[in-house]
Amino acid sequence: MAPQLDGYFKQVDSLSDHFIERLRKAVAIPSISADEERRPDVVRMGEFLAAELSALGAGVQQRPLGKQPGKEHLELPPVVIARYGNDRKKRTILVYGHYDVQPAGKEDGWATEPFELTIDDKGRMFGRGSTDDKGPVLGWLNAIEAHQKAGVDFPVNLLMCFEGMEEYGSEGLDDFINAEAKKFFADADAVCISDNYWLGTEKPCLTYGLRGCSYYSVEISGPGQDLHSGVFGGTAQEPMTDLMRILASLVDTDGKIQIPGLAELVAPLTEEEKSLYGNIAFTMDNLYESLGSQTSIHPDKERTLMARWRYPSLSVHGVEGAFSQPGAKTVIPAKVIGKFSIRTVPNMESEDVDRLVFKYIDEQFKKLGSKNTCKCTLQNAGKWWVASPKHWNFTAASKAVEKVWGVKPDLTREGGSIPVTLTFEQATGKNVLLLPMGSSTDAAHSINEKLDKKNYIEGIKLLGAYLHYVAEEPMVN
């Protein structure tokens, strides 16, 4: 039975100016979590959210997370948690978003004031946080308000979890989620996170997978202190020479990882999965546009998407301890630390990856016959995540997309990681859905971040519609 959504949709349309005003107020608060001096603004943004939620009749709490690790003079901004509805006959959906933003300043090259929502004639709403993640967060509030004003019964109980430190490593959040999983979040039937983007600009998607990331350091040391290359060049074994050889042995120009055994950990590609990639709305021109060049590894869309979503990759990020400034300096660095990371995918277990990496680097270093010392360590690891896109949570979202946008969404994965996704899945044991509002051109984390008016308003409809379809889905999974 298809839910009756016309009244709700009309109400969203007629409240659209009001919803844009709400976004304008939120963007005006420069809640930059990375900037110590902006901490009061982050707190103010949390208070704004809590007040709006209270006014809508939700039960709101601002929960402290304690001192910021490493900066003990700073209080972490509170997590804003809220419940709207407490009807045991309804399903309960837990949604997550964040109310902090990336740094931004006119001097970085913004065309408009980053903390003034500025709408151009194409309906692009420019402003820091517009798409990441204030637009989607307010989307949930707007959906509640439109239901109230349309006199439509809200179809689910809604649990909300909005944090203020996402752009600075989500300090303190994992512990909080784990602690509340069987308390405040106890009755959640599924989780929905709106904090990513469509693959392109035309077609919505639902995201069911993320790669993990294992980040390594290789430290090579020899001399007791930095040396002058004039005096010592030719007489000392140089750590930088060894490090270049180690880092060069990891991956080739076409991205092929040289570490034996790693490819064997990857889940085999089935014919069924293979057939999915051709239909995804994505072109090589999309890739070239976002790269700013045509220096791709693969010539076709299918292999490009697979390389991004379902195969591991290895990137060398840089070298610590060597000369890194412009100009010329004739130093022989005494200790250099190469940084590289591997994006991991099913079924790569972190411990297996570590073991193969350490073994390979050890072998490569031994081959050099060097008197220097080589030490490889794991800096941090985040696991990959893949959900079942056949779960009712996804089916409901898919129907909502078709209703609002008139098209079946692409089922996508992402190359990067959103660590909170896995935390919610593991803490609640429930299906997690990533339901993006913005598009690939929104420039989150960059200058001139924007959210298209259409994506915002239709996105509010989508979030509401999703909840209605959730209420209708059979209790199968």
Add this chain to the structure above:
Amino acid sequence: MAPQLDGYFKQVDSLSDHFIERLRKAVAIPSISADEERRPDVVRMGEFLAAELSALGAGVQQRPLGKQPGKEHLELPPVVIARYGNDRKKRTILVYGHYDVQPAGKEDGWATEPFELTIDDKGRMFGRGSTDDKGPVLGWLNAIEAHQKAGVDFPVNLLMCFEGMEEYGSEGLDDFINAEAKKFFADADAVCISDNYWLGTEKPCLTYGLRGCSYYSVEISGPGQDLHSGVFGGTAQEPMTDLMRILASLVDTDGKIQIPGLAELVAPLTEEEKSLYGNIAFTMDNLYESLGSQTSIHPDKERTLMARWRYPSLSVHGVEGAFSQPGAKTVIPAKVIGKFSIRTVPNMESEDVDRLVFKYIDEQFKKLGSKNTCKCTLQNAGKWWVASPKHWNFTAASKAVEKVWGVKPDLTREGGSIPVTLTFEQATGKNVLLLPMGSSTDAAHSINEKLDKKNYIEGIKLLGAYLHYVAEEPMVN
């Protein structure tokens, strides 16, 4: 005919406290050329020198060098030039030194105040500039004064050139030397520079060669901007991957340069030259001590000295544009610039080295089959220098060392470069001798710089004795 030096030597001994006081006054002036705020102190140090020289009866000029390139609000400190004696029957010796010093502060780890000369019970005189290069510069002034007080005729005409920007690239000096070569410096018969160090701590040396240096950048670029390794890892050819492979192909752990044709440019080792290295006062323990480790390439002294003095070496200094901080950042840098340099030796012509380097890097990059762009450029080049140690300038210095220290000096070369050496040779067309005063443990450029009292006082005798032997040498070369 051996010169009569006893009266002069006795006078130096009896004036030693006075000479140490002169050094104390000089060290007390923090003439740090790299520090803008210390520029008045550099100028004050030049004035101090000029006043001392005038008081000794020398004709002194402080010659302006104009504005500092790139810092046009700053005047370069003047070059202090002076002439002592103008007797056409005598030889004329041009000496060079510098009155500026490296930065120094107690907070860097100095055991004593760096700008207070502090003498310990072993006769070590600690202070910034003590050995580099205020001690040697004052050595020439002290030699003049001791001759005057001993009533000994000064054996030569002395031309002096003392600059105040040596520790900051000798800004403006080359042009000045070239301009004055046929004017103020016109009657110089030979040049003597006291601005380097003994190879060890026991045996004096005369230095007749320096390596050159060609410094290169390899720039590899691809994407239009830095990328996120989660989103793009596996889909884009990464400039850092290519750069690691290029840099790894240049040299091996044992310092063997992999660029074909380079070794063939090096002057062959003759049996005569080979036989010289065994007698040099140097041990592997000396090397290990200065390395702070045992990570040497060669196990023996002879090959180590040859590798340092007469063979080229290649060092990779670092990477610009990549992640170089502590911690973890998942960036794919869009443009990275590798820096490396080759220490050059006879008979490597810079143009030939460039040609072979560019060709090799071009070939290595082509092998990668990369769509990125690779560009290799020469940042700067300084030529090697080798003088004839059989010239009367060296013979005189050798006799002086034997007279003062009772031992024949080692004839040495150095791995690093002192560019002004070549400038003086080319501008005057005369033989240049490097005659060090301090020893290998003096820690020039480091914390706790010192000059041993014995090296200072015997060094003053040595400089004077050298001038007497110069006056006696036959007019052969």
